[in-house]
Amino acid sequence: MSPAPWLVFGVGNPSRGDDALGPAFVERAQLLLAPDVREGRLELLTDFQLQIEHALDLKGRQHVVFVDASLRARAPFEYTRLAPARDATHTTHAMSPEAVLDTYREIVGPPPDSWLLAIRGERFELGEELSPAARANLEAALAFFVGDGFSAATS
């Protein structure tokens, strides 16, 4: 079976406050876009952090969206196109999306069209829930992606 053309990859730890934004996005999108998931147009994956083997999850995709909490992004979120890049996260346990794309380029070839949905987070402590600000930012990001990012691109 060929992989779904769209991959949404939520990154983060559900038990570390706003770091849960990536997995929370995936959980909600799984429901909101259930028909697309069921019919094989979209796959949603999540993990604590990005690693080298995640490059292989990109194989056969046309579009990839990494969803991550960010302290840098302006609220509520930023949606930016990604390009493969070599950075020092190549040498850590947690790679950047750009480094994953670069690994893909080295192992497989030109990576698929890839985007970063960086949702603004504020607090990242163990055992905390999503902060109120992060919840609002998550809703805005979901509304954007379901309305414009994904649906507009696939309709």
Place this chain on the structure above:
Amino acid sequence: MSFPLEKAEDPSKLRRIAIDPVSRVEGHGKVTILLDEHHKVHQVRLHIVEFRGFERFIQGRPYWEVPVMVQRLCGICPVSHQLAASKALDFVVGARTPTRTAEKVRRLMHYGQILQSHALHFYHLSSPDLLLGFDSDVAKRNLVGVLAAYPEIARQGVMLRKFGQEVIRVTAGKRVHGTGSIPGGVNKSVSLAERDELLAPMKDVLEWARTGVRLIAELHGKNRETYDHFGTVRSNLMSLVGHDGKLDLYDGVLRARDADGAILFDGVDPQDYLARFEENVHSWSYMKFPFIGALGPDLGWYKVGPLARIQNCDSIGTPLAEAARQELLATSPGKIIHAPLASHWARLIELLHAAEVIRALLDDPDLQGTNLVTSGPRATVGVGIIEAPRGTLIHHYEVDAQDLVTMCNLIVSTTHNNQAMNEAIREVARQYLDGHEPTEGLLNHIEVAIRAFDPCLSCATHALGKMPLAVEIVDAKGELVRRLVRQLEPVA
């Protein structure tokens, strides 16, 4: 008492180098080095910020939630925490002997974790140093540099990692946050279709694992002087061994040897671990320093992890890994190997062993069994010990009559290795830094020694913008002399 190079006599007259945080190490590690005007080293310390909030995070939760919740302590070895917690809570639910299916599914999961973690550490985090050189161009000293110079090796590393993750997915039920292992057993077996899916790449996996062992043996052989002496410090060793004395990373009894290999204790039931260990504290580190109580803090510190394990056991029960172990032991006949760089060889031997164990387990019909959970008279206390990729991992819980966890004590592998890592970097500082102007390449030598222990204190929080890396050199007056910043933001 303090150890040599642990404490400078007059720090105010010395300049300070901070490697903060140490790269290619999970969690936030920092090294400080105090030098005089002639670059003579007076003090070296590794500080790692430990999240003591982990225990509080668990306390007050129902015990059955714990194997899932503890996975969120660490994004690097969640399976080890899941299994250590499950093993501890087996005692609470009275499942002292889980069913054959439960034990074998858990073992499969654990060896999948060992395989993928060791693959990540060697191919991704350490091979850049070992293949390209400790002081090679920092811009190329990474996986991409290895991909360019050794594409097939790097590809095999990625594929090994992926295979290990697939073993975890099949046994845990999901790629992450798996619920496969529970107090008393497991909640799923391995279907024939899942077994066949894992069997398909098995031949390649075994061959890649053998290639890895050959590679590290060659690297060692080409540079014996460095591999044998780089940061080498003698210490005691400690690990689980199987009830038969063979290497067993999932279950067994505690054994410790002294630096010459003599047995210090053996056959210690994990439930009795508290009687053997004590912990020391230093004002300069958040992380405790465990030691063997009977020997005291100065003589009782020890190493855990692959190099300790393969020398602490009597043998390895799988033929390829045992042959590889004998080859490594033959480099130091009759003597314990203490060289940190030999850890990489030991790690790849364990990776090969994990591949052999997985191969054998996949033929076992117990994996398709339906008797998944057992129980018995309830207890209020349970201890679970497992050999996680980086070393001995201890989970200890007390549970009240309302099923809530009232006490949780976790001792992770990196804490066991705290003193050993500090001693290793002090030795490297003596060997390489003393009397030399510190350069990025020389400072990387310190990091190479730390990385050999594969320390992990994951916060599993990696949000974009939260990972600054800088090296600062400050003179005796506290003024910044030099600042090196490692770029973590992507560069096109």
